[in-house]
Amino acid sequence: MLGAAKGLIEQALKEDVGPGDVTTRAVIPPGVRGKGAILVKAHGVICGLQVAAEVFRAVDERISFRPRVREGEPVQPGDVVAEVEGPLRGILTAERTALNFLARLSGIATLTARFVDAVAPYRAVILDTRKTTPGWRVLEKYAVRCGGGRNHRMGLYDMVLIKDNHIAACGSISEAVRRVRAAGVGVPVEVEVKNLDELREALKLGVDRILLDNFSVEDIAEAVKIAEGRVPLEASGGVTLDNVAAIAATGVDYISVGALTHSAPALDLSLELSPS
Missing domain, CATH: 3.20.20.70 (Aldolase class I)
Known part of the structure; x- marks a missing residue:
């Protein structure tokens, strides 16, 4: 599955980041580290954690991505599905693309689970x-x-x-x-x-x-x-x-x-x- 994702990740980052994240470069000094959590805001089923992790790695391989739930696991509002830590510039640059993949795939898994x-x-x-x-x-x-x-x-x-x-x-x-x-x-x-x-x-x-x-x-x-x-x-x-x-x-x-x-x-x- 990740083999199929890599080309999409590359294209998605090229589309979103382009020549550079001008906002993050302007407001975040080099070398600043950050950490945070990916939170769920609705009931659903998680899917795409590996893809999201790959997005962060593609932006900066020093970013660590730690899943807190398993693929296919039901979640509810407030649940932490993953934690990230590393260079803050990279985290902020990768954020939207990673969430886009995770939200799309989790949405499909969620709707499928409702039919099942x-x-x-x-x-x-x-x-x-x-x-x-x-x-x-x-x-x-x-x-x-x-x-x-x-x-x-x-x-x-x-x-x-x-x-x-x-x-x-x-x-x-x-x-x-x-x-x-x-x-x-x-x-x-x-x-x-x-x-x-x-x-x-x-x-x-x-x-x-x-x-x-x-x-x-x-x-x-x-x-x-x-x-x-x-x-x-x-x-x-x-x-x-x-x-x-x-x-x-x-x-x-x-x-x-x-x-x-x-x-x-x-x-x-x-x-x-x-x-x-």
Whole structure:
């Protein structure tokens, strides 16, 4: 995960610091040391401590970063999640970029945990999607795991997902699957269906998973009855915290939620410093 983060950290610091932090250089003399704590201002789940630590190190390797909670741990307002100590100029320069990473990833973990908690009485597994911030996919999918969810495919390369446009181009679900088999791609095959008739067709094709696209809760329940456990079913489209428990109660195997990564609010955090 840190391998994916390093390029983003470099770009983020270049964007924010540019040729130099003019404010900090003006008001903080060289050699002054400082320490402080990263505090939580809302209930949530922490994720991204390693990334935040790497931001501080990238600015000044003499800054120490000491986590006080574990990745994926629930937190509440007032909790200290990490402490920093070292050259004060470096701490102040790195502060916003470090908090941006930590707040974004913790926000995803927090929202994911809310969905996971909502379906806890049922068998359904919460999945993410490819609706991620460009360049951030590895980090954001890591945050989903920290929140208790699981990752869907990482990209277009590790799973076949035959969607409506593929089907339209091929003429039918059966023909699309036939072409995939003929190509010998060697990865799991999932098919998207729009209605119960398409579900019945897909069930005959020996695919690894079937995605129920924008089905009503009633139709998801009917799809579960029709499938009879022969193929795992994934519900997707229009999933919210208000309806996810009802979807899970149908007995569906997976529920994919784009909002985990495209609509998660950042967790409110701050860095409180005290010069030493």
